[in-house]
Amino acid sequence: MTVTKQLYRLQEVDLEIESGKRALEQVASQLGESQAVIETQKQLELEQKRLEESSRRQRSAEWEIDDIATKLAVAEEQLFSGRVKNPKELTNLQHEVEAFQARRDQLEEQALEIIDQVEQSEARVAEINSELETLKADWQRQQKQLTDEMERLRAALADLGSKRQLLIGEIDPPAFEFYQSLRKGKGIAVAKVEQGICRGCRISLPTTDLQQARGGKLVQCSSCGRILFLP
Ligand SMILES: [Zn+2]
Structure with missing residues (x-):
């Protein structure tokens, strides 16, 4: 194999290594926490707090209703017992009973509103919970895919690395050094020649250069x- 063909093959491997490394970086940058999961988790906590607060208000309203029902029962018992004979006292008792009834009705209405809020919050918590489960499952699946992809890329890069070492071992060291310095400066060190044209800069090459390159000599554009490479 001519030295230019060796260098061209080395360059192919080097370019594959470069793109593999870029792909690896790209995949690695996608690994990590999910913003959507974090946001939904926050929403869930907020709604759970709201539910706790509504439930607390519901218990307190129910307790108040029980209390007023007891007071009302006592007042009604007194009113209809026949023990109270004084008309003024009876009127007062009657008013007391009416006030307790009004208060009870008012509390019951409030309690219904609170129960409605509790039910809405419960539904919302369940909804966000299921949303969160879906997001987490998606995220885990995605992370697994990314991790698999990284493993695949790492293995491919390791293979390319060994291939590179084998190729370098076959190349004349000064030619390899020269190739390295060109790669550093130009990115592409070995340019293919097609129809007498250098594919590196698209210039038409003089016949003497083409002849020398065809003979396998290391000729520069x-x-x-x-370095010119005639396939
Ligand atoms: Zn050129």
Whole structure:
């Protein structure tokens, strides 16, 4: 194999390594926490707090209703017992009973509103919970795919690394050094020649250069300085 073909093959491997590394970085950047999961978790906590607060208000309203019902029962018992004979006292008792009844009705109405809020909050908590489960499952699936992809890329890069070492071992060291310095400066060190044109800079090459390159000699493009490779 001519030295230019060796260098061209090395360059192919080097370019594959570069793109593999870029792909690996890209995949790695997608690993990590999910913003959607964090946001939904926050929403859930907020709604759970709201539910706790409504439930607390519901218990307190129910307790108040029980209390007023007891007071009302006592007042009604007194009113209809026949023990109270004084008309003024009876009128007062009657008013007391009416006031307790009004208060009870008012509390019951409030309690219904609170129960409605509790039910809405419960439904919302269940809804967010299921949303969160879906998001977490999606995220875990995605992370697993990314981790698998990273493993695949790492293995491919390891293979390419070994291939590179084998190729370098076959190349004349000064030619390899020269290739390395060109790669550093130009990115592409070895340019293919197609129809007499350097694919590195698209200039038409002189016949003498083409002849030398065809013979397998290490010839540089007179325009861009790249090593010419005739396939
Ligand atoms: Zn050129």
